Amino acid sequence: MTEGDPADTEMKRPRVDWRNATDADLAAGFADGDDACLEESFQRWGSLIYSIAYRALDSSSEAEDVTQQVFVGAWQARANYQESKGSLPGWLLGIARHRIADRQRARGRDLRLVRAVTSEANVQVKQEPLATLIDRLVLADEIQRLPDPRGVILRMAFWEGQSYSQIAEQLELPLGTVKSHSRRALRQLRARLEEVTSWST
Amino acid sequence: MVHLNSELLAGHALGQDDALDAEQRDHLTGCAQCRAELDEYLRVVTLSQETEAPTTPVPAMDRIWRSIQAEVSTPPSVEREQPVQTLSADSVPLRVEAEDAANIGSGEKPITDRRRKWWAVVAAAAALGLVVGAGATVIINRNRVEVAASVPLSALPGHTGHGTAELLQGRDDPELRVSVEAPLPQDRYREVWLINSDGKRMYSLGVLPPSGSGTYPLPALLGNGLEGFTIVDVSIEPYDGNPEHSRDSQVRGSLPE
Numbered sequence: 176m177t178e179g180d181p182a183d184t185e186m187k188r189p190r191v192d193w194r195n196a197t198d199a200d201l202a203a204g205f206a207d208g209d210d211a212c213l214e215e216s217f218q219r220w221g222s223l224i225y226s227i228a229y230r231a232l233d234s235s236s237e238a239e240d241v242t243q244q245v246f247v248g249a250w251q252a253r254a255n256y257q258e259s260k261g262s263l264p265g266w267l268l269g270i271a272r273h274r275i276a277d278r279q280r281a282r283g284r285d286l287r288l289v290r291a292v293t294s295e296a297n298v299q300v301k302q303e304p305l306a307t308l309i310d311r312l313v314l315a316d317e318i319q320r321l322p323d324p325r326g327v328i329l330r331m332a333f334w335e336g337q338s339y340s341q342i343a344e345q346l347e348l349p350l351g352t353v354k355s356h357s358r359r360a361l362r363q364l365r366a367r368l369e370e371v372t373s374w375s376t
Numbered sequence: 377m378v379h380l381n382s383e384l385l386a387g388h389a390l391g392q393d394d395a396l397d398a399e400q401r402d403h404l405t406g407c408a409q410c411r412a413e414l415d416e417y418l419r420v421v422t423l424s425q426e427t428e429a430p431t432t433p434v435p436a437m438d439r440i441w442r443s444i445q446a447e448v449s450t451p452p453s454v455e456r457e458q459p460v461q462t463l464s465a466d467s468v469p470l471r472v473e474a475e476d477a478a479n480i481g482s483g484e485k486p487i488t489d490r491r492r493k494w495w496a497v498v499a500a501a502a503a504l505g506l507v508v509g510a511g512a513t514v515i516i517n518r519n520r521v522e523v524a525a526s527v528p529l530s531a532l533p534g535h536t537g538h539g540t541a542e543l544l545q546g547r548d549d550p551e552l553r554v555s556v557e558a559p560l561p562q563d564r565y566r567e568v569w570l571i572n573s574d575g576k577r578m579y580s581l582g583v584l585p586p587s588g589s590g591t592y593p594l595p596a597l598l599g600n601g602l603e604g605f606t607i608v609d610v611s612i613e614p615y616d617g618n619p620e621h622s623r624d625s626q627v628r629g630s631l632p633e
Contacts, residue, residue, distance in 0.1 A: 213448065214441075221440065221441070222437055225432050225436065225437065230430070239436055239439060242440050243440050243447070247444055247448060250448050251448075252617070254616065254617040254618075255616075255618055307423075310423055311423045312427065312429075312430070314420060314424045315424070315427045315428060315429040316429055318424060319429045329424075333421075333425045334425075339392070354387065354390075357392075358383055358390060358395075361389065361390055362386050364420050364424065365386075365417060365420050
């Protein structure tokens, strides 16, 4: 968000800097209708939702549409948000999942029509289940957000395939410390995955 | 033996050879609960190793944000389309609820104020021909509408009142005329639903006006018959912006298939 944006002066409520707010506080502000929370939510989860839509639909324009629809839809239905049902990113991802699934179904219909016309009944579309794709990208996103040294250790271990002793050497940390950081990071990832994919719709 | 703690299981899933001793490994072999937790960690490890965070094109994100801003800053006097996930035969109540949700979001307006605005939207929709009300009935009568079926609506446990539902067959598509005589709490409205006899699917036909009667075009999706959507249900709804059925049904009846 741009500081000193002329639009700011027209805001009735006091401008709060939401960048360091917890997800729960941001969710409360969002449900309360503070549009700065919509922007911060987009900053936090917009690219995750775009990435999921892009991989699921294999189209950048459809991914843009879906991302827009998720945030606009959530904003318009913000009175329905209930903290007891799950986290704000969980809610947004739940909406995204529905939107993407709708489009995939519509494509399935198109495909069935094509098959009916061309009798190509053997055409198989092989695609990873949407739920797995979401889990996968949520994790990748979360690994990028992990605070260091946890984050850098996990990225070196997972994405660069380095051993714990190699990581310890490079970061000049005791081996035991590297291992315990990575254990804690893994527990954090599992907890986060559960938090953002357990929205009950 | 006590179960293995998460720290140990996470270490084992990460391939840390020294995470478990011999006894703990034995326990793991025989314990479904610890095994299940380990499997969750292993799944997280596998998925994480397979996927590096994708980079999202910045121009795309800028574009998306601009279009979100453009949509949400629409002046309140303009009707917004509300994306809805539930099946709905009639978009009117849903649009109305979007409007209503926005009011609740601002949290300041008293119920009566919200209500007035809410009905103003219905009235506007009716003027546009979106709601079939009294005026439309006259037109239907000119078209010599036949009452194909008429069934009583009876109060559900905990409620009083009664009503009728009539299936109208005219020159155009079939319609349902519903009238209800029953008390309505001041801060509630009524909505008419068609519920499938499978108990799983339902359509919202629309809001029942305060007068207690309304006529609703039946969803085109139904085809020639009712396709199992035989239960006419009138619910009492709070002004909560939630398009789903409140699960508080006042009267109900069954149409012949």
